[in-house]
Amino acid sequence: MTETTISPEAVAGDQLRAFVERIERLEEEKKVIGDDIKDVYAEAKGNGFDTTILRKVVSLRKKQPHEREEEEAILDLYLQALGMHGPA
Known part of the structure; x- marks a missing residue:
């Protein structure tokens, strides 16, 4: 079996880091929005819905x-x- 080795130079580190950081920011925004939605449902429940x-x-x-x-x-x-x- 042959083993493929990818050198660190072959991976665009800065570009990869940028993608990871964008995903992390979006995940955090998604969490905040999810919390906001929960708050709206709680408010609706408090109003008898x-x-x-x-x-x-x-x-x-x-x-x-x-x-x-x-x-x-x-x-x-x-x-x-x-x-x-x-x-x-």
Whole structure:
């Protein structure tokens, strides 16, 4: 088996470091944004909103109408198959 050795000179150290640092900054920003979103959900809960349903609404708003309709149709089909509600 041959072993490939990459010399340090072959790796663009400055460019690699720049990529790593950009990723680290973006990860930190993502964490801050995630914390902000948690705060908004906590505020909504404090105002009497059901956060589980609120999360579902946010999820549904990301989808196209045809995607939501298809998902709802499949959900209805599954619920009917399980006897969880009457025919549509």
